[in-house]
Amino acid sequence: MRQRHPDGITPSEITPEAVFHARRDVLRAAGFVGAAALLASARAGAEDIPTRYRRLPGLKKSPYSVKETPNSFEDITSYNNFYEFGLDKTDPAENAGRFRPKPWSVSIEGEAEVTGRFTLEDILKPHPLEERIYRFRCVEAWSMVIPWVGFPLGDLLKRFKPTSKAKYVAFETIVRPEEMPGQKGRTLDWPYIEGLTLAEAMNPLSLMVVGVYGVELPNQNGAPLRLIVPWKYGFKSIKSIVRIRFTDKQPRTTWSEAAPDEYGFYANVNPEVDHPRWSQATERRIGSAFLAPKQRTLPFNGYGAQVAALYKGLDLTRNY
Amino acid sequence: MPSLRQVRLIGKPVVFTASLLPLAWLVAGAAGVGGVDLGVNPVETIQDTAGIWALRFLLLTLSMTPLRHATGQAWPLQFRRMLGLFAFTYAAVHFANYLALDRAFDFMEIIPDLTKRPFIMVGAAALLMLLPLAITSTAGWRRRLGPRWIALHRLVYPLTILVCWHFWWQVKKDVTEPLVYSLILASLLGLRMWRSRRKTGMLT
Numbered sequence: 001m002r003q004r005h006p007d008g009i010t011p012s013e014i015t016p017e018a019v020f021h022a023r024r025d026v027l028r029a030a031g032f033v034g035a036a037a038l039l040a041s042a043r044a045g046a047e048d049i050p051t052r053y054r055r056l057p058g059l060k061k062s063p064y065s066v067k068e069t070p071n072s073f074e075d076i077t078s079y080n081n082f083y084e085f086g087l088d089k090t091d092p093a094e095n096a097g098r099f100r101p102k103p104w105s106v107s108i109e110g111e112a113e114v115t116g117r118f119t120l121e122d123i124l125k126p127h128p129l130e131e132r133i134y135r136f137r138c139v140e141a142w143s144m145v146i147p148w149v150g151f152p153l154g155d156l157l158k159r160f161k162p163t164s165k166a167k168y169v170a171f172e173t174i175v176r177p178e179e180m181p182g183q184k185g186r187t188l189d190w191p192y193i194e195g196l197t198l199a200e201a202m203n204p205l206s207l208m209v210v211g212v213y214g215v216e217l218p219n220q221n222g223a224p225l226r227l228i229v230p231w232k233y234g235f236k237s238i239k240s241i242v243r244i245r246f247t248d249k250q251p252r253t254t255w256s257e258a259a260p261d262e263y264g265f266y267a268n269v270n271p272e273v274d275h276p277r278w279s280q281a282t283e284r285r286i287g288s289a290f291l292a293p294k295q296r297t298l299p300f301n302g303y304g305a306q307v308a309a310l311y312k313g314l315d316l317t318r319n320y
Numbered sequence: 321m322p323s324l325r326q327v328r329l330i331g332k333p334v335v336f337t338a339s340l341l342p343l344a345w346l347v348a349g350a351a352g353v354g355g356v357d358l359g360v361n362p363v364e365t366i367q368d369t370a371g372i373w374a375l376r377f378l379l380l381t382l383s384m385t386p387l388r389h390a391t392g393q394a395w396p397l398q399f400r401r402m403l404g405l406f407a408f409t410y411a412a413v414h415f416a417n418y419l420a421l422d423r424a425f426d427f428m429e430i431i432p433d434l435t436k437r438p439f440i441m442v443g444a445a446a447l448l449m450l451l452p453l454a455i456t457s458t459a460g461w462r463r464r465l466g467p468r469w470i471a472l473h474r475l476v477y478p479l480t481i482l483v484c485w486h487f488w489w490q491v492k493k494d495v496t497e498p499l500v501y502s503l504i505l506a507s508l509l510g511l512r513m514w515r516s517r518r519k520t521g522m523l524t
């Protein structure tokens with residue numbers, strides 16, 4: 001069951017990354033931490049990424065980037081959950097080819113002074129893009145390190161001047177069953193919806209994402225516009241966004257409605273609160289050596305210093 | 321209508337080799353030979369592949385008696401033990417992968433899993449039931465246990481129910497796949513009950 005790449009080219013053709021990984025493993029085993037850090041800067045250059053992805057030039061580096069070695073472009077774009085394209089983690093890469101992320105517009109609604117429908121170009125125009133290398137932790141207990149390209153969500157939201165009644169922000173994914181085969185079934189209640197408190201949304205870590213590895217987002221990763229909230233489980237980071245609504249009440253969210261005893265509104269990464277069926281104490285870092293043990297999961301996915309204050313006085317065991 | 325000799329000389333080696341293919345695929349992938357690619361998360365691929373083949377072999381094992389009745393021929397029974405032992409082999413690979421590659425023998429993780437997580441407990445119960453069946457599958461044990469052997473090996477039914485349950489429980493949302501396997505099991509069980517009812521009906 002060789003993984004098919006959307007291009008029909010085999011992974012080995014597009015990426016000397018296997019070599020890179022092997023080298024990394026050897027170094028890690030030998031304990032050359034410094035050398036490994038050096039390699040991090042030598043990760044996949046633009047030349048390893050299929051040319052059909054448009055380059056995003058002039059990216060700023062971000063102080064919020066972690067120092068860990070990012071996963072390969074191949075890992076990031078061939079293994080993820082996006083139920084709109086199917087249930088297996090290889091489905092999005094296989095089934096997202098027919099999706100058309102252009103033209104695109106986003107509807108801004110609710111408790112804000114500026115509302116209406118905006119083209120993607122209007123949404124993006126004022127924001128300089130930056131690269132942010134974030135840890136990504138899936139609720140299924142696997143993780144990656146991903147160099148996203150985007151801009152702070154807060155900067156976008158401020159442009160619409162939320163009113164004093166705006167306490168939450170709700171997001172919605174597009175519905176296009178002809179282009180998203182997973183939406184033909186009723187696995188989830190489409191459209192996929194997510195939400196944050198306004199304070200969470202304004203936190204500088206919350207990112208509007210348009211690219212990865214210096215190129216525009218592949219369809220399977222949520223093109224053309226997605227959210228990344230790195231201290232929460234991956235399902236909070238909604239993809240292919242077409243609607244943003246400011247509300248005074250806590251918005252409904254897809255997974256907390258599908259299985260309320262398993263997924264909550266907050267969904268902060270928390271090694272102490274297990275999923276009812278599996279432990280969240282550890283995670284498998286995708287792309288690490290075959291025999292590497294799982295690694296410990298950090299509270300708030302390691303972003304506690306920036307976000308723990310948001311939850312002061314909140315019982316995180318009950319508000320999972 | 322294959323003779324016993326044909327079954328032994330051709331049928332068995334062919335089925336044996338075919339049954340090894342999924343395992344060979346996993347081993348090649350783990351060793352990185354033969355162009356086999358276990359994907360981005362090889363540990364998960366091994367876990368799921370071994371698990372699903374263990375269940376498939378259990379269902380194949382359970383199909384041999386109905387097949388015998390349907391065809392009126394004895395040869396399907398010749399494959400029962402081999403298929404059952406493959407079910408055990410794949411279950412053992414599944415468990416070994418969990419212990420070694422998934423959990424890296426970290427008993428601080430394994431013990432809570434085995435005592436707290438229902439889907440793992442159900443899988444463990446199934447494995448514990450499968451073990452004595454594999455051990456007593458030899459002709460010697462069969463002779464020694466006599467009628468108790470048949471009673472013991474009836475465990476295969478509740479055990480396969482547990483495996484379907486184990487499968488059902490670990491699915492995040494879409495239960496189509498475990499549902500299909502459960503329906504196959506339910507039909508096999510239904511067939512068996514229907515037959516035994518008819519048989520007792522004829523006896524009285």
Ligand code: HEM
Nearest residue numbers: 368371372374375411415418440443444446447483487490
């Ligand atoms: C102590 C014993 C067992 C343990 C610890 C165990 C553990 C697991 C784990 C961790 C998974 C994967 C869950 C995931 O992918 O998220 C799984 C799936 C599965 N297991 Fe087990 N298991 C055990 C026994 C068994 C036995 C005895 C069988 C069959 C004879 C079995 C059949 C399956 C099947 C069919 C799946 C689903 C595979 C898929 O998703 O395609 N398991 N088990």
